[in-house]
Amino acid sequence: MDCSCVSDLLFAPPALPALWTPGFAFPDWAYKPESSPGSRQIQLWHFILELLQKEEYQGVIAWQGDYGEFVIKDPDEVARLWGIRKCKPHMNYDKLSRALRYYYNKRILHKTKGKRFYKFNFSKVVLVNYPLLDMAAAATGSPLLLTPSPFGGAPGPDAPPLTPETLQTLFSAPRLGEPGARTPLFTSETDKLRLDSPFPFLSSGATSYSKPPGLLGPYGRAFPEYPWNFNPYLTGPFPKLPPSLYPPHFYPNPLASSLGHLPSAGAGGGPTAVPLLASTGEGLGPERPSGLAAAPRLALPGTGGPEAALGGKEDSDSELEITDVSGCSSDSEGDEGLPAPPKAKAGKGGAGS
DNA sequence: AACGGAAGCT
DNA sequence: AGCTTCCGTT
Numbered sequence: 120m121d122c123s124c125v126s127d128l129l130f131a132p133p134a135l136p137a138l139w140t141p142g143f144a145f146p147d148w149a150y151k152p153e154s155s156p157g158s159r160q161i162q163l164w165h166f167i168l169e170l171l172q173k174e175e176y177q178g179v180i181a182w183q184g185d186y187g188e189f190v191i192k193d194p195d196e197v198a199r200l201w202g203i204r205k206c207k208p209h210m211n212y213d214k215l216s217r218a219l220r221y222y223y224n225k226r227i228l229h230k231t232k233g234k235r236f237y238k239f240n241f242s243k244v245v246l247v248n249y250p251l252l253d254m255a256a257a258a259t260g261s262p263l264l265l266t267p268s269p270f271g272g273a274p275g276p277d278a279p280p281l282t283p284e285t286l287q288t289l290f291s292a293p294r295l296g297e298p299g300a301r302t303p304l305f306t307s308e309t310d311k312l313r314l315d316s317p318f319p320f321l322s323s324g325a326t327s328y329s330k331p332p333g334l335l336g337p338y339g340r341a342f343p344e345y346p347w348n349f350n351p352y353l354t355g356p357f358p359k360l361p362p363s364l365y366p367p368h369f370y371p372n373p374l375a376s377s378l379g380h381l382p383s384a385g386a387g388g389g390p391t392a393v394p395l396l397a398s399t400g401e402g403l404g405p406e407r408p409s410g411l412a413a414a415p416r417l418a419l420p421g422t423g424g425p426e427a428a429l430g431g432k433e434d435s436d437s438e439l440e441i442t443d444v445s446g447c448s449s450d451s452e453g454d455e456g457l458p459a460p461p462k463a464k465a466g467k468g469g470a471g472s
Numbered sequence: 473a474a475c476g477g478a479a480g481c482t
Numbered sequence: 483a484g485c486t487t488c489c490g491t492t
Binding site for chain 1: 484485486487488
Binding site for chain 1: 473474475476482
């Protein structure tokens with residue numbers, strides 16, 4: 120009750136400027152859990168997403184593999200961070216992974232080959248947060264939404280099912296990265312990138328999609344460029360998170376302060392009402408070469424040095440960031456002054472898998 | 473390292 | 483409901 124954990128503070132009424140258009144700069148669903156009925160606390164998948172979104176944690180957890188795949192490079196650290204967030208000092212990977220396993224049934228996550236490799240089911244995540252979309256789609260017959268079966272009944276060219284471009288248009292994202300270099304998105308070749316690829320997960324949630332060979336091609340392409348303007352591979356600087364959601368307390372990231380407002384491209388009367396569609400998540404990502412994992416990260420827009428954000432130091436990340444459990448009251452756990460020392464990652468240089 | 477049952481907590 | 487804790491099994 121009195122755990123004055125910051126997670127509670129996340130609730131703080133966003134002093135969001137009118138400039139902030141939910142659904143635009145960053146997928147609204149990414150933080151939806153806090154406000155979703157039934158769960159006022161941060162959810163694990165959300166936290167994971169959060170970490171994945173910050174490059175500081177690349178040595179700990181990072182997108183890797185295809186679409187929504189990520190790997191937990193440093194299980195202990197992830198667990199520690201999670202423990203801090205939840206005021207559960209005794210959290211460990213064993214427990215955390217149990218929670219992750221519960222996601223299997225929920226179809227939010229599933230395991231992929233490789234140790235500590237998991238994969239997000241974005242569509243599920245979106246659906247979870249925007250059940251209305253589904254209904255709206257059904258009701259309005261909106262071409263944008265979940266297309267029942269990409270095959271056979273696929274909408275014609277007239278009613279393209281949610282192509283990235285559609286999304287792009289709808290939620291035109293301020294793409295910080297330059298157009299050509301790392302985010303070629305949909306070039307003539309890629310623009311066929313639509314839902315002609317398997318989309319089983321929508322209805323079945325079965326998640327066994329296969330990538331569209333045609334457009335994915337060999338690893339050589341850029342990032343998937345997710346719809347909703349959220350590209351997991353591109354821990355983009357701009358949209359980032361609304362400061363109010365991620366208190367500096369947890370993420371002393373200069374970004375926060377530089378984010379007074381967001382470059383909501385679609386601003387000016389965009390379709391804010393309906394944030395995004397649930398489909399695509401997995402169907403439309405080209406693959407990402409592992410080599411690109413460390414692709415040049417975008418620089419922060421204008422403000423504070425990007426350097427500050429991540430600094431060149433990946434080593435100190437864990438120590439710099441979330442280590443503060445002071446916000447947690449002891450009564451919520453047996454956490455006495457946090458026995459867990461700022462675990463210095465001994466031989467963690469490479470942070471490799 | 474991963475899985476999943478079982479019980480417990482909030 | 484969403485974990486957390488614990489644990490036997492693979």
